[in-house]
Amino acid sequence: xxxxxxxxxxxxxxxxxxxxxxxxxxxxxxxxxxxxxxxxxxxxxxxxxxxxxxxxxxxxxxxxxxxxxxxxxxxxxxxxxxxxxxxxxxxxxxxxxxxxxxxxxxxxxxxxxxxxxxxxxxxxxxxxxxxxxxxxxxxxxxxxxxxxxxxxxxxxxxxxxxxxxxxxxxxxxxxxxxxxxxxxxxxxxxxxxxxxxxxxxxxxxxxxxxxxxxxxxxxxxxxxxxxxxxxxxxxxxxxxxxxxxxxxxxxxx
Amino acid sequence: xxxxxxxxxxxxxxxxxxxxxxxxxxxxxxxxxxxxxxxxxxxxxxxxxxxxxxxxxxxxxxxxxxxxxxxxxxxxxxxxxxxxxxxxxxxxxxxxxxxxxxxxxxxxxxxxxxxxxxxxxxxxxxxxxxxxxxxxxxxxxxxxxxxxxxxxxxxxxxxxxxxxxxxxxxxxxxxxxxxxxxxxxxxxxxxxxxxxxxxxxxxxxxxxxxxxxxxxxxxxxxxxxxxxxxxxxxxxxxxxxxxxxxxxxxxxxxxxxxxxxxxxxxxxxxxxxxxxxxxxxxxxxxxxxxxxxxxxxxxxxxxxxxx
Numbered sequence: 001x002x003x004x005x006x007x008x009x010x011x012x013x014x015x016x017x018x019x020x021x022x023x024x025x026x027x028x029x030x031x032x033x034x035x036x037x038x039x040x041x042x043x044x045x046x047x048x049x050x051x052x053x054x055x056x057x058x059x060x061x062x063x064x065x066x067x068x069x070x071x072x073x074x075x076x077x078x079x080x081x082x083x084x085x086x087x088x089x090x091x092x093x094x095x096x097x098x099x100x101x102x103x104x105x106x107x108x109x110x111x112x113x114x115x116x117x118x119x120x121x122x123x124x125x126x127x128x129x130x131x132x133x134x135x136x137x138x139x140x141x142x143x144x145x146x147x148x149x150x151x152x153x154x155x156x157x158x159x160x161x162x163x164x165x166x167x168x169x170x171x172x173x174x175x176x177x178x179x180x181x182x183x184x185x186x187x188x189x190x191x192x193x194x195x196x197x198x199x200x201x202x203x204x205x206x207x208x209x210x211x212x213x214x215x216x217x218x219x220x221x222x223x224x225x226x227x228x229x230x231x232x233x234x235x236x237x238x239x240x241x242x243x244x245x246x247x248x249x250x251x252x253x
Numbered sequence: 254x255x256x257x258x259x260x261x262x263x264x265x266x267x268x269x270x271x272x273x274x275x276x277x278x279x280x281x282x283x284x285x286x287x288x289x290x291x292x293x294x295x296x297x298x299x300x301x302x303x304x305x306x307x308x309x310x311x312x313x314x315x316x317x318x319x320x321x322x323x324x325x326x327x328x329x330x331x332x333x334x335x336x337x338x339x340x341x342x343x344x345x346x347x348x349x350x351x352x353x354x355x356x357x358x359x360x361x362x363x364x365x366x367x368x369x370x371x372x373x374x375x376x377x378x379x380x381x382x383x384x385x386x387x388x389x390x391x392x393x394x395x396x397x398x399x400x401x402x403x404x405x406x407x408x409x410x411x412x413x414x415x416x417x418x419x420x421x422x423x424x425x426x427x428x429x430x431x432x433x434x435x436x437x438x439x440x441x442x443x444x445x446x447x448x449x450x451x452x453x454x455x456x457x458x459x460x461x462x463x464x465x466x467x468x469x470x471x472x473x474x475x476x477x478x479x480x481x482x483x484x485x486x487x488x489x490x491x492x493x494x495x496x497x498x499x500x501x502x503x504x505x506x507x508x509x510x511x512x513x514x515x516x517x518x519x520x521x522x523x524x525x526x527x528x529x530x531x532x533x534x535x536x537x538x539x540x541x542x543x544x545x546x547x548x549x550x551x552x553x554x555x556x557x558x559x560x
Binding site: 052054073078079090099100102103107109123126166169170 | 417421422423424426429430433434436437439440442445
């Protein structure tokens with residue numbers, strides 16, 4: 001098993017004349033927390049969307065877990081082991097917290113239309129296992145007491161946690177978090193840091209897009225910086241922090 | 254007063270059938286915002302398949318009750334296949350096209366199915382074999398038959414089953430997730446194409462049962478029977494708030510009762526000018542009133558940009 005989990009090879013994406021990604025190449029290793037930072041509009045979320053199949057790249061591609069990533073259907077990315085959360089929270093608001101997580105289990109379970117209509121033994125056992133696992137995940141992110149509340153009624157911080165639980169339910173090899181600390185206060189951010197460290201320690205590789213530079217530098221094993229759609233640098237936080245180009249990208253030349 | 258109660262019972266029976274069909278409309282609409290106008294034709298195909306299968310088996314010497322059961326199962330299975338094919342052939346290639354395109358395709362599919370049925374089963378009315386013994390009940394001055402009782406009970410059971418499916422199973426959860434946000438659902442690993450196909454298959458199974466019910470209630474079936482029934486069920490779905498399961502059930506029963514009461518009293522109301530064969534106008538008067546004054550229906554939350 002290769003040490004490399006995800007390799008982006010010269011990924012390019014244009015929107016009309018705007019080059020949102022210009023031949024971005026980077027590698028994410030198994031078991032690390034990998035940070036992707038850059039000023040607003042640098043192409044971070046576009047990169048995420050290309051990887052999870054929401055956008056089809058105009059050039060280049062991804063190798064995930066040793067195989068090319070077919071980027072034409074998002075549910076296939078989930079099947080292969082890529083899960084994500086969203087910058088602007090996108091839960092199923094009219095479903096309960098636990099149901100949101102149960103949807104994430106979908107891809108790892110078998111019963112289909114006929115199973116659901118006949119409700120045979122195997123289907124019933126599977127439903128019970130799904131519920132059980134979903135509850136465990138809610139415990140894991142520490143919101144089990146809100147299991148039966150509608151997702152839209154949860155507090156902002158809890159909604160962020162629920163999104164992470166839902167993503168973890170797909171048993172990802174790579175968990176992609178799109179600005180999870182956005183809008184959080186210092187305490188919530190610290191709790192989030194502990195949660196992400198726990199996820200890494202439990203063996204899931206994490207890709208983190210984040211504006212909070214302090215969080216990124218404290219948490220990530222390696223960091224990549226995007227600016228105007230191009231990769232500026234990819235290295236350990238200590239080196240990235242001191243890089244002149246990064247400082248220019250953030251402060252303006 | 255006797256007429257009133259009697260018509261409530263008749264309406265309840267007819268309304269249960271509307272409700273089953275309306276659920277098919279509302280499920281598909283809730284998940285993908287499409288009004289599947291070919292759904293009424295699925296009901297018709299269900300009725301005709303069950304006539305053929307029941308008739309053939311009964312002629313071969315099978316007891317009528319058992320033959321009827323086989324006919325029902327055959328109708329359910331063939332309608333499920335039909336619903337799946339409709340989605341696959343007619344609607345999936347149009348995913349992502351403007352809303353009007355699949356709507357017109359649905360009307361087209363409805364015409365195609367009617368004509369296919371006419372070629373296969375002919376243009377004449379077909380008599381539906383009496384599947385259940387003709388037992389009459391009398392209660393508080395009203396009369397009803399065993400068929401009517403079975404229709405109401407079976408509908409209620411099917412609806413309970415559907416509610417269980419949608420709110421308690423993994424497939425149902427995937428359906429609700431897809432209805433709320435297809436893009437996010439697919440990112441969470443839900444194969445939205447398969448979920449949409451499942452909505453068609455499940456809706457068509459209900460339609461098949463409704464078809465057999467209509468057939469055995471009126472003891473008649475015909476290649477055009479799905480058209481008016483489909484429109485009425487669509488009205489019921491709109492009345493309840495299209496996209497909403499509880500709405501479709503309540504809307505169906507309510508519409509059946511409104512129609513039955515209307516038919517019962519229209520003669521008195523118009524001084525004999527209009528007879529009970531004008532009962533169809535009530536469904537559409539209801540549709541117009543709902544669309545004018547409460548387009549989101551009784552249970553509807555938001556209609557927003559979907560129409």
